[in-house]
Each structure stands twice: as structure tokens, then as C-alpha cells.
Amino acid sequence: MSGDGNIPVSSNTSSFASWASPGAGITGGYDGDSQTLRIFIVFFAALAIYNAIELITMVFLTFHRYRGLYFWSLLGAAIGIIPYALGFLLKFMNFTTGNLRWLAVFLLTIGWYPMITGQSLVLWSRLHLIVSGERGERIIRYTKWMIIIDAIILHIPTTVLTFGANGDQDTLVFERGYNVMEKIQMIGFFLQEVTLSSIYIVETVKILRVSMQPGTRRTMKQLIIINVVIIVADLGLLGLEGASLYILETLLKGVIYSIKLKLEFAILGKLVKFVGAPKAISSPFPSEKESPDTNMNNVHDFVDLSRVRSDMTHAESVPSKRRHSNRSPQSDLDYDIARFQHFEDIETLNEDIVSQSSRSRETFEHE
Incomplete structure (x- = not known):
């Protein structure tokens, strides 16, 4: 949502009585005498970089295959935070003056692009998990062009x-x-992220209306909360920008974006457990090694799947003619309900199988 934070440097740089004064920092680094503010600048820049490095490490440890838009957008957005925060640190601490000012401007700029647009791509890359049918395809297409x-x-x-x-x-x-x-x-970027977060909230509310499984409801509620937090955080940054509190805005920007990314990473990956998106709608990118198959709790150990006539791990593929038929909004909702109910049934089956296996082992040990 936020800008690059490259607060222009001009020849008439001056000290400000207060770092919170409107316009403070707009003409260069901080020239005031507040040691507290200098400590905050170093602390928040270091915190943003730490969060980014931690997230990058978690991404590489979590993903089995390094491919797919979700993986690359998440990785790119996290990496972008590092030069952005470092450039901000050099700039406001006046470490780069004269011709060296271009180093800070360059770092801020190359970090700003992936940090901001990458954040939106992370949200967009998982939209296909909660929308389906013709309506879902339109949402994915329109939001892609918006970004x-x-x-x-x-x-x-x-x-x-x-x-x-x-x-x-x-x-x-x-x-x-x-x-x-x-x-x-x-x-502009605020409206973009609000649009994406609102889609998640609206679609998740629909799922909550019909879902009966505790696991699904818990994940959907977490998804709503995280997207509400994203909107509130963006509103806060927008308010600081409107008040021209550039130093305060830039202090918080890198940290807020790193926290939002960590929250999205924590919850968006869980969606794969509850929906078979690659079967429900054509994914616009190759998915990483995350699929409902990995959540079957080794069903092969308990069930002879050769006797099962239907595919128990994925929703039934919808023929293209039927998928592109003129369905009403109500039928789209029915389709979504059926899709989620299918995977909730699989979750219930898995739990029953594991529970039955545990009871069998306990009985055997008793005997």
C-alpha cells in the first residue's frame, strides 16, 4: 500500500524543532537532537530486517519445491524489505551525504517495488483457493490487471x-x-490491498455460513482476522502520510509490512489443506508441493484405495462446458458449498481412520 519512503533531498536541508512536525524529514535525513528518535530509527530498521530474514528462512525450510507465484512473491516481498529498511537507515541517520545519497535512494527504490507490489501478489496468488467458477475466474483476471x-x-x-x-x-x-x-x-496501493483483503473476507464469510468442521471454521476465522488487521495497518500508514509525518510513517512501514507478510504466510498456506484448488479452478501458476494428498495421514496404510471408485483426495473435476455454463449466483454458491463439504468429508474420514487405528492398537496391546 505504501510509497517508497524516498523523502527527497534538497539543498535547503534544515533542522526541525520536532521530528513529529509536518514536513519533518521531507528534505533529507534527521538533523534534530533527539537521541531517542535516533535509537528508534535504528531499532525499527533492524526489526524489519530481522523479520524479513526470519521469514526468508521459514520460506526455504517450509517449501519442498521452489516454484510457483506464491513462493516467489512471498520471497520477493520479504527480500525487498531488507534494502528498503537499510536505505531508510542510511538516509535518516545521514550516513550517505553528497554523491553517496544515491546509494540510499537506490536501496530504498529497489526494495520498495517488491515490498509493496509483492505483498499484493502474495494475496492474489491464493485467491483461486476461495473463489471458483466463472465468477472466480473474473475476480482473478480483474485483480491481476489491477495489480x-x-x-x-x-x-x-x-x-x-x-x-x-x-x-x-x-x-x-x-x-x-x-x-x-x-x-x-x-x-492507490491502499485501495488495491483493501480490494484484495475484502475479497478474502467476503468469500470466507460465505464459507463460514455452511462449514461445520471446527478445523475449517478456525482457519477461516483466522483468515478474516488477518485481513482485517491488514486493512487497519494500511489505514494507519495512510493517516500518517496524510499528516505528512514522514519519519514516523517510514519508521513503521518496513516493520508493518514484514509483520503482514508473516501473518499471510502463516494462514494462507493452511488453505491448501481445506480446498482442492487445482481441481476446482485452473491455477494461473504452478503450485508448490502443497496438496491435499499430503494431508491424507497415510490413508494407504488403512484403506485399500483400489476398491474406491472415486478420487477421494480431490474434488471431482467439472467439465469445461458445465463450468462455463450460465449459472446463477445461487448455483455458484451451491457449487462452493459442495466443494468445501467434499473436503470436509475427507477431513472427517481421515480423523475417523486415525482414531480407529489408535483404538485398534490399544486393543492389541491390551490383549
Whole structure:
């Protein structure tokens, strides 16, 4: 949602009586005398980098195969936080002055792109797990173009104005343009993430209305809470941007995005356990080694699957003609209910099998 935080550097850098004053930090690094603020700058930058490194480690330890949009967007967004936070640290602590200012601007910019757009791609890459049918395909297609268009019209102009404001000619003109564009792109990315989070919330509420399995309901509730947290966090950053509290906004931005990514990573991976998305709707990217098959609790040890006439691990594929038929909204909802009920039945079957096996072992040991 947020901007690149590249607060322009101009020749008329001055000290500010208060770091929280509107405009503080807009013309360069922090030149005030508050040691507390300097400690906060180092602390929050280090915390964002730590969260990013921890998430990167968790990603590589969790995924069996390094492929798929979910994997690469999650990894890219996490990696982007590191140069972003490092560039912010160098900039506001005045470690890079003169020609070295370009190092901080470069780091902030290359980190900003994957951190912001990568966050939206992480959410988008899992949409196919909760939407289906023609309506689901439209949602996936429209949101994909929303992300692409926003990246072009919001990232590029902001970057041009940032580098122009840090140059040696017409810096005041670029600086005024940056101040306007910064707020525009903040609002644009905010609306983008709100749109994606709202889709998750709406679709998850539908699932909760029909789901009876405790495991499914618990995961869906967690998904709603996390997306509400994302919206609230973005609102907070947007408010700081509107008040022109650039230092405070940038202090929190890297940390907030790293926390949002960790929350998304924790909950979005669980969705694969409850839905057979690759069968329900054509996935727009290769999925990593996460499938309902891995959650069958070794059914082969207890059940002779050669005697089962239907595929118990995936929802029945829907023929293309039927899938693209003119279904009403109610029939789409019925389809979603049936799909989730199928996998909840499988979950129940797994639990019964494991429970029966445990009882059998206890009886054998007794005898």
C-alpha cells in the first residue's frame, strides 16, 4: 500500500524543532537532537530486517519445491524489505551525504517495488483457493490487471520524481511533484490491498455460513482476522502520510509490512489443506508441493484405495462446458458449498481412520 519512503533531498536541508512536525524529514535525513528518535530509527530498521530474514528462512525450510507465484512473491516481498529498511537507515541517520545519497535512494527504490507490489501478489496468488467458477475466474483476471496497472502508473512516476528531487536541477519542482504523487500512490496501493483483503473476507464469510468442521471454521476465522488487521495497518500508514509525518510513517512501514507478510504466510498456506484448488479452478501458476494428498495421514496404510471408485483426495473435476455454463449466483454458491463439504468429508474420514487405528492398537496391546 505504501510509497517508497524516498523523502527527497534538497539543498535547503534544515533542522526541525520536532521530528513529529509536518514536513519533518521531507528534505533529507534527521538533523534534530533527539537521541531517542535516533535509537528508534535504528531499532525499527533492524526489526524489519530481522523479520524479513526470519521469514526468508521459514520460506526455504517450509517449501519442498521452489516454484510457483506464491513462493516467489512471498520471497520477493520479504527480500525487498531488507534494502528498503537499510536505505531508510542510511538516509535518516545521514550516513550517505553528497554523491553517496544515491546509494540510499537506490536501496530504498529497489526494495520498495517488491515490498509493496509483492505483498499484493502474495494475496492474489491464493485467491483461486476461495473463489471458483466463472465468477472466480473474473475476480482473478480483474485483480491481476489491477495489480499490473497500479504497478505501472504508481511505481514509475514516483520513482522518476524521487530521483529528480534528489538531483541538482529543478529540485524544488520535483519535490513539489513528489509530495503530491506520494499521497496519490499511497491511496492507490491502499485501495488495491483493501480490494484484495475484502475479497478474502467476503468469500470466507460465505464459507463460514455452511462449514461445520471446527478445523475449517478456525482457519477461516483466522483468515478474516488477518485481513482485517491488514486493512487497519494500511489505514494507519495512510493517516500518517496524510499528516505528512514522514519519519514516523517510514519508521513503521518496513516493520508493518514484514509483520503482514508473516501473518499471510502463516494462514494462507493452511488453505491448501481445506480446498482442492487445482481441481476446482485452473491455477494461473504452478503450485508448490502443497496438496491435499499430503494431508491424507497415510490413508494407504488403512484403506485399500483400489476398491474406491472415486478420487477421494480431490474434488471431482467439472467439465469445461458445465463450468462455463450460465449459472446463477445461487448455483455458484451451491457449487462452493459442495466443494468445501467434499473436503470436509475427507477431513472427517481421515480423523475417523486415525482414531480407529489408535483404538485398534490399544486393543492389541491390551490383549
